Amino acid sequence: MEVKSEEEKLNMEEKLSIVTIKDVAARARVSVATVSHVINGTHKVAPETEARVRRVMEELGYQPNAIAQSLRKRATYAVGVLVSDITNPFFATLVRGVEDAALEAGYSVIVCNSDEDPEKEDMYIRALWRRRIDGMLIAPTRDGTSPALQELVKRNLPFVFVDRKAKGVSAPAVLSDNLGGAYLATKHLIERGHRRIGIVLGIPGATTTEERFAGYRQALKEAGIPLVEELVTWGGYRVEGGRQAAATLLAVRDPPTAIFSTNNLMTVGVLQELDRLGVKVPDEMALVGFDDSEWAELVQPPLTVAAQSPYEIGRRGFELLYTWITNREKQVKDVRIPVQLQLRRST
Numbered sequence: 001m002e003v004k005s006e007e008e009k010l011n012m013e014e015k016l017s018i019v020t021i022k023d024v025a026a027r028a029r030v031s032v033a034t035v036s037h038v039i040n041g042t043h044k045v046a047p048e049t050e051a052r053v054r055r056v057m058e059e060l061g062y063q064p065n066a067i068a069q070s071l072r073k074r075a076t077y078a079v080g081v082l083v084s085d086i087t088n089p090f091f092a093t094l095v096r097g098v099e100d101a102a103l104e105a106g107y108s109v110i111v112c113n114s115d116e117d118p119e120k121e122d123m124y125i126r127a128l129w130r131r132r133i134d135g136m137l138i139a140p141t142r143d144g145t146s147p148a149l150q151e152l153v154k155r156n157l158p159f160v161f162v163d164r165k166a167k168g169v170s171a172p173a174v175l176s177d178n179l180g181g182a183y184l185a186t187k188h189l190i191e192r193g194h195r196r197i198g199i200v201l202g203i204p205g206a207t208t209t210e211e212r213f214a215g216y217r218q219a220l221k222e223a224g225i226p227l228v229e230e231l232v233t234w235g236g237y238r239v240e241g242g243r244q245a246a247a248t249l250l251a252v253r254d255p256p257t258a259i260f261s262t263n264n265l266m267t268v269g270v271l272q273e274l275d276r277l278g279v280k281v282p283d284e285m286a287l288v289g290f291d292d293s294e295w296a297e298l299v300q301p302p303l304t305v306a307a308q309s310p311y312e313i314g315r316r317g318f319e320l321l322y323t324w325i326t327n328r329e330k331q332v333k334d335v336r337i338p339v340q341l342q343l344r345r346s347t
Helices: 004-016 021-028 032-040 045-062 066-073 089-104 118-130 147-155 178-192 207-222 237-253 265-278 294-298 310-328
Strands: 078-083 106-113 137-139 159-164 173-176 199-200 233-234 258-261 287-288 304-307 334-337 339-344
Touching: 021 032, 021 045, 021 118, 021 237, 078 089, 078 118, 078 258, 078 334, 089 106, 089 265, 106 118, 106 173, 118 137, 118 147, 147 339, 159 294, 173 178, 178 207, 178 287, 178 304, 178 339, 199 207, 199 237, 199 310, 233 237, 237 258, 237 265, 258 265, 265 287, 310 334
Parallel strands: 078 106, 078 137, 137 159, 159 173, 173 334, 199 233, 199 258, 258 287, 287 304
Antiparallel strands: 304 339
16 A cells, blocks of 8 residues: 655645635745736736746645635626526527637526516626626517516616517617518418518517518518418417417318418417428428427428528527627617528428
């Protein structure tokens, strides 16, 4: 059995004990202030001295107090991301875009899910600012009028909207070209000869819902097709909502020949209901979705979609937030990410 020397035992005991900045200073034969400058980069230290201090820190296993550092620097190097439905693959990809950009900048990410519930949104916004995070990226529920969101403006805490924006709140936003994407999807169905086109909308008041509905109406108007109220349904951005909306559309006296579903989860519900009723796509019902997913190419027939870029939305969202955090200047602007029509065989 190997017998350790007294010096090795002493080093082990030092590493097992709580090592302070004073211990590092004493071993490195420098002042506490010098060690602090090395850790925080607050003052230039001679290269040989810095090297000696860092070597001692490693020998003693010293770890700077992250909380104390954040208080001194008034920064935590953490941002919050509040999404409206983390079970939706769209938001999972958006968060990945945020995370990749944040890690490159030296930031960590805290993810919260409001579950389309304004009360949870309010609670999480307050919880995040109590953690003294440096900023937030928010996909607001409904019209985004929660009291906590209004409080963010008063506190001047940096935040950026992603995917959706809150009405009446002045802040940067990174959004899809929702109107343009919905217009392309509806126009495509019209060009395929359809005049009775049902639409499945998400949540009343949400900016994504209103913009996609506007794109649908614009395409109908240009083609001289009247808007028929019984062909407008609501699915709440949920699978079950999409299923119920499809059932409603198929139950009208003169059913549509095509359906435009404005969210990927609702599209799943629409497909479930069409399958349950034995309605064949595209022979008996053409279908276009909004959002692309891996499964959209796997279903039979593969699904035509207005494809968003959630990763790019997340990445650009963090970049805007980082600019606000580092420059302390709010650039109020909407960044629109293009939506592409991905043609497959469901139309």
